[in-house]
Amino acid sequence: MLQNIKAIAFDADDTLWVNEPFFRNAEKEFCELMVDYLDEEQCNRLLFEVEMQNLPLYGYGIKPFTLSLIEAAIRFSDGKVPISVINTLIERGKKMLQEPVEVLDGIEDTLKRLNGNYRLIMATKGDLLDQQRKLIKSGLEPYFHHIEIVSDKTEAQYSKLVKHLDVTPEEFLMVGNSVKSDILPVLNIGAHAFHIPFHTTWEHEVVKEPVEHLNFRLLDSATEMLEHLGVV
Amino acid sequence: MLQNIKAIAFDADDTLWVNEPFFRNAEKEFCELMVDYLDEEQCNRLLFEVEMQNLPLYGYGIKPFTLSLIEAAIRFSDGKVPISVINTLIERGKKMLQEPVEVLDGIEDTLKRLNGNYRLIMATKGDLLDQQRKLIKSGLEPYFHHIEIVSDKTEAQYSKLVKHLDVTPEEFLMVGNSVKSDILPVLNIGAHAFHIPFHTTWEHEVVKEPVEHLNFRLLDSATEMLEHLGVV
Numbered sequence: 211m212l213q214n215i216k217a218i219a220f221d222a223d224d225t226l227w228v229n230e231p232f233f234r235n236a237e238k239e240f241c242e243l244m245v246d247y248l249d250e251e252q253c254n255r256l257l258f259e260v261e262m263q264n265l266p267l268y269g270y271g272i273k274p275f276t277l278s279l280i281e282a283a284i285r286f287s288d289g290k291v292p293i294s295v296i297n298t299l300i301e302r303g304k305k306m307l308q309e310p311v312e313v314l315d316g317i318e319d320t321l322k323r324l325n326g327n328y329r330l331i332m333a334t335k336g337d338l339l340d341q342q343r344k345l346i347k348s349g350l351e352p353y354f355h356h357i358e359i360v361s362d363k364t365e366a367q368y369s370k371l372v373k374h375l376d377v378t379p380e381e382f383l384m385v386g387n388s389v390k391s392d393i394l395p396v397l398n399i400g401a402h403a404f405h406i407p408f409h410t411t412w413e414h415e416v417v418k419e420p421v422e423h424l425n426f427r428l429l430d431s432a433t434e435m436l437e438h439l440g441v442v
Numbered sequence: 443m444l445q446n447i448k449a450i451a452f453d454a455d456d457t458l459w460v461n462e463p464f465f466r467n468a469e470k471e472f473c474e475l476m477v478d479y480l481d482e483e484q485c486n487r488l489l490f491e492v493e494m495q496n497l498p499l500y501g502y503g504i505k506p507f508t509l510s511l512i513e514a515a516i517r518f519s520d521g522k523v524p525i526s527v528i529n530t531l532i533e534r535g536k537k538m539l540q541e542p543v544e545v546l547d548g549i550e551d552t553l554k555r556l557n558g559n560y561r562l563i564m565a566t567k568g569d570l571l572d573q574q575r576k577l578i579k580s581g582l583e584p585y586f587h588h589i590e591i592v593s594d595k596t597e598a599q600y601s602k603l604v605k606h607l608d609v610t611p612e613e614f615l616m617v618g619n620s621v622k623s624d625i626l627p628v629l630n631i632g633a634h635a636f637h638i639p640f641h642t643t644w645e646h647e648v649v650k651e652p653v654e655h656l657n658f659r660l661l662d663s664a665t666e667m668l669e670h671l672g673v674v
Contacts, residue, residue: 267539269571271591273505277532280512284529296528297516305497337569339501339593356606359591361571374588 211440212402216377219333219358221386222341224408226332227348228312231410233275236302240279243295247287250395253363258413269361271337276303304378307340311347314408316433321353323441333358333371335382335391363391365398372401385435387418397423403439404429443672448609450556451565453618454573456640458564459580460544463642468534472511475527479519489514490645494542497646501593503569508535518620539572543579546640547664554587555673565590565603565616567623595623597630604633617667621649629655636661636670651673 223229241253246258261275268274279299283291294381324330330353334341338359345351358374360367372382379400384393387408394417396403402425421428427438436442451496455461471573480488492514493507500506511531515523556562562585566573569636570591577583590606604614611632618624626649628635634657653660658668668674 222518241481247506267536268505273509274498277505277535280528281532284532286523289525289529291525293523293525293528295522296512296525300513300516303509304499337501338591342593356602359570361574404572430468 215383216381217329217375218383219331221392222334270335272306311344317432321434325353329355365395388415389417428433447615448613449561453624454566456619464583502567504538504647516623541575548663557585561587574667595647597627620647
């Protein structure tokens with residue numbers, strides 16, 4: 211059982227609520243619009259390349275994604291894509307920014323029971339306005355002390371976060387669906403990490419090797435956290 | 443002389459470094475690209491409308507601005523704009539994200555002398571990745587305790603910020619170039635505000651009435667802060 215934890219940070223997208231499937235759907239629709247220029251497999255692969263090229267400059271989220279889709283449409287069609295497609299992509303991005311928020315199983319009940327025993331933080335690399343909107347729509351806002359936005363989930367950023375929360379790494383627990391972003395850098399700074407996998411993972415976040423570490427737990431659902439923390 | 447101040451938050455764009463002129467230039471170039479469809483006055487006015495419509499959904503910054511330019515180009519031309527113009531707008535946005543950072547007069551010296559006496563924060567409603575990039579490029583990073591990103595600069599957001607900094611409103615001073623964003627909401631929560639005007643102000647931020655308030659000072663430059671705070 212994990213004792214001495216004071217602050218628990220939750221990743222947001224695909225940990226608290228559904229997110230990745232919206233991107234996968236948007237990519238599928240995009241590649242259907244590109245069918246005159248390249249096949250789906252090529253389209254997905256080259257789109258990922260455009261996104262990776264833009265990541266250092268644009269960062270994460272729906273607005274960077276929309277800009278990458280527009281750039282990809284122009285590039286893939288060699289400038290021949292009709293302007294109506296660009297308009298569709300702009301509208302598609304706006305629609306994504308307004309999607310309903312579907313909270314994952316067990317999350318609300320778990321947060322309710324952790325609240326009061328721990329300082330609960332939402333830690334995300336998405337963009338603040340969009341994550342705030344989702345937090346409010348989700349109804350989960352009352353359980354969180356505040357939102358921490360990080361530009362990337364690296365060891366340096368987690369060290370900063372822990373320092374900012376005024377706890378030691380041993381008193382900090384991160385909960386998330388991405389081994390690359392939510393687990394490995396956290397374990398590397400001496401803090402604790404719980405992994406709750408989500409059925410869909412963005413290629414950029416995929417890590418193939420299983421994690422083995424004293425400070426690590428792999429969970430099937432959020433409610434299992436309560437057991438590991440001894441909250442009954 | 444202002445005593446008892448513990449935390450000082452600085453707005454970033456057009457307070458620490460030049461920003462607004464990059465947007466004004468981009469708008470000018472955009473309206474030149476639109477010259478076949480509408481005149482400059484119309485273009486500026488309608489572009490502002492598009493930006494205001496998108497603000498609640500997109501928030502502030504270069505990526506929202508780029509998406510609004512693309513939308514405006516399609517709308518103003520009734521879908522007739524060549525795809526090469528859209529490409530130019532994408533490239534223009536990327537260029538803006540990589541502009542050099544020009545620190546304003548007196549800022550570095552002032553921060554150097556305040557540092558150690560106060561907790562210095564950068565408080566901005568831009569997007570985190572872009573503001574971090576500018577902070578690092580500016581060389582001002584060592585003077586700041588951390589960056590606070592707010593989705594909008596309202597009284598509620600400032601109250602949250604003050605609470606988060608663990609100071610009272612009377613112990614908090616905000617410094618910025620926008621009366622609407624950096625001054626009025628801060629005075630309304632009982633905190634202190636210094637206004638350092640910048641020569642160019644975005645229409646959305648313009649407030650016509652002069653401010654009169656016990657907790658308010660209008661300064662010609664950042665170095666005047668030192669006098670008002672009794673830092674010698």
